[in-house]
Amino acid sequence: MRVVIAEDNVLLSTGLELLLGRAGFDIAAIADDAAGFLTAVREHRPDVTIVDVRLPPSFRDEGIRAALQARQEQPGLPVLVLSQYVEQQYAAELLATAGGGVGYLLKDRVSRVDAFIDALRRVAAGGTAMDPEVIAQLVQRAGDPIAALTVREREVLALMAQGLDNTAIAQHLTITDNAVHKHIGNIFAKLGLAVTDSGHRRVLAVLTYLNNAGWTSGP
Incomplete structure (x- = not known):
């Protein structure tokens, strides 16, 4: 590489x-x-x-x-x-x-x-x-449509933004892989990322999170 x-x-x-x-x-x-x-x-x-x-x-x-x-x-x-x-x-x-x-x-x-x-x-x-420090700042500033997520769903999405896979997220939050899968499904639904959306929904969810948390581009 x-x-x-x-x-x-x-x-x-x-x-x-x-x-x-x-x-x-x-x-x-x-x-x-x-x-x-x-x-x-x-x-x-x-x-x-x-x-x-x-x-x-x-x-x-x-x-x-x-x-x-x-x-x-x-x-x-x-x-x-x-x-x-x-x-x-x-x-x-x-x-x-x-x-x-x-x-x-x-x-x-x-x-x-x-x-x-x-x-x-x-x-x-x-x-x-x-970087986790960046994510910590974004969590505090997150706005719509992120506001529709529960506290646990925000935690899962923040860890997704750090690049963790489902197993690593489950270990970090001390929950089951199945629970992580359900939370991510809820996140996709609340952010309007349907199965038919083009692109990778996980990446789209992370970008939605970052953009709505203060990472939007200027004029």
Whole structure:
């Protein structure tokens, strides 16, 4: 699985290279600015990318802008964003783009090796990987149609947004797999995600949750 990394911090980029190499990933390129990242993506057409939100020269939003441009050029390109802090305004634009895996993790999650590798694989496979701290903030801000969900259904949906499968959700909440299945069915029904809807209902539910919790794109 080919990976292109955009990270200007040498210690972190070197650490990612060693970590991912040991996990069996092929590091196609490491760029320290947005232009280098875009060049590497065009050349190597990676299976997944890791991008720091803030890159030289201004260290504001060069990374996320480059990720958005890369997804325009290569629709569905999986992107895992790393950030020092929760910066919702930047992630909103990335989440608003259609197709492909999307992740948003705080940089301190990289030290949790197994969880980080699992998140990267989920994003590469087209899923979502949202930082638990971000999810915690979204739960407090959730609005319609999320307001129609019960407390337990919101808990299940929040864990879905973190990328957990049914078995992991059941273990986390100490309930049965069957109970999780029923809660997810209720979530789909309340969010109006019928069986005939195009796309993956689980992903659509997560995006509905995130968009209605403050991750909507600006004008």
